[in-house]
Amino acid sequence: MSDCNHNCESCSSSCGDRKEKNDFTVQPHELSNIKKVIGVVSGKGGVGKSLVTSLLAVSMNRRGYHTAILDADITGPSIPKAFGLHEKAKGNEMGLFPVKSKTGIDVMSINLLLGNETDPVVWRGPIIAGTVKQFWSDVIWSDVDYMFVDMPPGTGDVPLTVFQSIPLDGIIIVTSPQELVSMIVGKAVKMASMMNVPILGLIENMSYFVCPDCNTQYPIFGESHVEEVAGRYGINAFAKLPINPKLAAACDKGMIELFEGDWLDALADILENN
Numbered sequence: 254m255s256d257c258n259h260n261c262e263s264c265s266s267s268c269g270d271r272k273e274k275n276d277f278t279v280q281p282h283e284l285s286n287i288k289k290v291i292g293v294v295s296g297k298g299g300v301g302k303s304l305v306t307s308l309l310a311v312s313m314n315r316r317g318y319h320t321a322i323l324d325a326d327i328t329g330p331s332i333p334k335a336f337g338l339h340e341k342a343k344g345n346e347m348g349l350f351p352v353k354s355k356t357g358i359d360v361m362s363i364n365l366l367l368g369n370e371t372d373p374v375v376w377r378g379p380i381i382a383g384t385v386k387q388f389w390s391d392v393i394w395s396d397v398d399y400m401f402v403d404m405p406p407g408t409g410d411v412p413l414t415v416f417q418s419i420p421l422d423g424i425i426i427v428t429s430p431q432e433l434v435s436m437i438v439g440k441a442v443k444m445a446s447m448m449n450v451p452i453l454g455l456i457e458n459m460s461y462f463v464c465p466d467c468n469t470q471y472p473i474f475g476e477s478h479v480e481e482v483a484g485r486y487g488i489n490a491f492a493k494l495p496i497n498p499k500l501a502a503a504c505d506k507g508m509i510e511l512f513e514g515d516w517l518d519a520l521a522d523i524l525e526n527n
């Protein structure tokens with residue numbers, strides 16, 4: 254329609270561009286081609302969501318899929334550091350281009366755009382949410398098989414907007430053993446079901462520590478409840494990730510692409526066959 258003002262609420266025409274009343278999804282860039290979009294969420298911050306996002310992306314990349322990470326955690330962007338990315342993202346009149354990691358994973362993060370990566374992002378919620386939407390709509394994501402979205406933690410305004418704006422094919426919930434015995438995972442599960450997004454798996458991070466001397470497993474943060482909680486919410490796939498100093502060191506050195514471990518292989522199988 255030539256006189257379209259893109260405000261469907263003030264118009265009754267049933268044209269092809271019409272958005273349903275509650276459809277807030279943002280269109281991707283016209284040159285983007287993304288097959289699957291998986292959100293990685295947590296009920297609260299600091300449980301290892303960015304680490305899990307990185308491990309899943311590396312796992313799918315190792316299986317031969319072109320993989321991307323959209324770092325939607327604008328106030329705590331950890332992805333570039335884990336991959337050792339310090340260069341700035343480039344753009345032209347068409348749009349912005351993600352930065353490629355050493356093994357070919359495409360990454361977009363606020364830290365790839367800031368003048369100085371230690372600059373804090375002191376922005377109000379709508380600006381933060383708008384930035385995430387632009388990472389979806391203004392970045393040219395070419396031929397991506399699997400995109401992982403490192404979601405902002407919690408169930409507040411910004412994660413809600415991201416849930417509504419980016420069409421997620423499914424989510425993975427990351428928790429810690431303490432969180433599993435509280436109600437925080439339940440909140441993340443209910444938010445996903447309100448948004449009609451399937452939950453593909455539940456990961457208990459920092460589940461145990463393996464003593465390097467005697468190989469005994471110690472449940473440092475308490476006994477695991479992942480199986481029981483997955484059952485309670487009807488989540489078929491779950492995994493346990495140990496506390497592993499090598500993982501922390503790999504993130505710190507920007508060498509997460511070299512990680513060794515098969516903890517998430519079963520979940521990667523599910524993503525591959527979904």
Ligand SMILES: Nc1ncnc2c1ncn2[C@@H]1O[C@H](COP(=O)(O)OP(=O)(O)OP(=O)(O)O)[C@@H](O)[C@H]1O
Pocket residue numbers: 295297298299300301302303304305326329331406458459494495496497498499500501502504505
């Ligand atoms: N299983 C683990 N073993 C060792 N170190 C870990 C493990 N999980 C997370 N860490 C370390 O803990 C720190 C926090 O992890 P991460 O940044 O992934 O958390 P997050 O949930 O994304 O945090 P935020 O919500 O604040 O962004 C990182 O330094 C990471 O390397």
